Amino acid sequence: MQMFRPAFGVVALAVATLATGGEEPLQLIDVKQIDPTIIVSLRYATPNNITGRALYPRNMPALVQSEAARRLARAQAMLRGCGFRLTIWDAYRPAAVQEQLWQAVRNEDYVADPNAGAGSLHSWGVAVDATLSDTWNNPVSMPSDFDDLTPAAMWRYRGSNPSIRAHLRLLQFTMGQAGFYGLRTEWWHFTIEEWRKYLPPEMAKRAAQVLGTSWQGRL
Numbered sequence: 094m095q096m097f098r099p100a101f102g103v104v105a106l107a108v109a110t111l112a113t114g115g116e117e118p119l120q121l122i123d124v125k126q127i128d129p130t131i132i133v134s135l136r137y138a139t140p141n142n143i144t145g146r147a148l149y150p151r152n153m154p155a156l157v158q159s160e161a162a163r164r165l166a167r168a169q170a171m172l173r174g175c176g177f178r179l180t181i182w183d184a185y186r187p188a189a190v191q192e193q194l195w196q197a198v199r200n201e202d203y204v205a206d207p208n209a210g211a212g213s214l215h216s217w218g219v220a221v222d223a224t225l226s227d228t229w230n231n232p233v234s235m236p237s238d239f240d241d242l243t244p245a246a247m248w249r250y251r252g253s254n255p256s257i258r259a260h261l262r263l264l265q266f267t268m269g270q271a272g273f274y275g276l277r278t279e280w281w282h283f284t285i286e287e288w289r290k291y292l293p294p295e296m297a298k299r300a301a302q303v304l305g306t307s308w309q310g311r312l
């Protein structure tokens with residue numbers, strides 16, 4: 094993307110430096126650099142999303158804070174041990190794209206108003222949208238599709254399909270173990286537990302998405 098100014102960090106990882114509304118630019122890395130086995134399938138890089146058009150360049154990487162990438166690698170290691178893989182549907186989301194989503198949806202239960210508080214935590218590199226795939230990289234059954242703005246998207250599965258229930262619990266359990274919170278209204282959305290420290294303090298206080306929960310149950 095035009096706004097990327099790649100630089101190299103101390104651990105020789107390519108770092109994308111991105112301007113924000115805060116004082117410090119974001120330093121994000123591509124999750125594939127930390128764990129190339131994580132599947133990246135950014136839905137906003139294709140027309141297969143709620144707006145019906147691609148909002149990202151085709152080659153957009155899944156960018157996150159380095160701590161988030163390390164935690165995703167931890168989750169991936171646990172999942173591979175069970176015969177599954179993590180698939181990333183969205184990671185860093187530029188504020189301009191958040192504005193387009195907001196214009197398309199205008200429902201704060203699902204999309205953070207980019208003009209209120211910190212906007213989306215995706216725009217700070219501390220949140221990802223994730224699902225599971227099998228060892229052949231095929232998506233597994235889950236409660237709903239990405240950005241399904243219905244009760245089917247809720248964190249707590251209320252259906253009766255045992256496979257879906259098991260897949261969702263595995264995703265929620267491993268992401269919780271790796272250090273992510275979930276979101277009540279979107280089973281696929283995860284935020285690193287210490288997200289506040291990555292935002293300017295004033296913005297963190299006013300952050301729109303504070304509906305965090307974590308998986309407390311058992312597999």
Ligand SMILES: [Zn+2]
Pocket residue numbers: 183215220221222281282283
């Ligand atoms: Zn999300």
